Amino acid sequence: MNFQKIIKNSKKILTFFILFSNFLFLVPHPLALAAITPGQVPTAGDLDVTPSPVNSPQDLERVTKNATSGFYVSFFILAVLFILIAAYKYLFAMGDVEKLKSARLMLIYAAIAIAVALMAVSFELIIKNFLALPNAGIPNQ
DSSP states (O other): OHHHHHHHHHHHHHHHHHHHHHHHHHSOOHHHHHTOOTTSOOOTTTTTOOOOSOSSHHHHHHHHHHHHHHHHHHHHHHHHHHHHHHHHHHHTOTTOHHHHHHHHHHHHHHHHHHHHHHHHHHHHHHHHHHHOOTTSSOOOO
């Protein structure tokens, strides 16, 4: 009975912290408001925010290429890790059906990770071809 009260109270405390943290993000920061002059559009420097790395179509292409290559590498590393763990589980399953099912699922997850990595590369090409309009300034390679 005491354990149930602890869980009930912890849920209330967690709900309070979630609501309170959301309230903090909704209230404007006073220093940010002090930097804004009425009638003037604030710049990134006025609000102490880093400016956008995208200022031209070439910058958008560069940012997209960097992001997709990061996804590509991370999903292939994840796939290799899943394959190694699945191999370990297959080796030490010793006829246990549940361990064999778990290893088989890990191989499926590895195949999904490889598919997502390959889709990340194709996503980059789709965006590049979409932006490579005749007058967009991006050469189609």
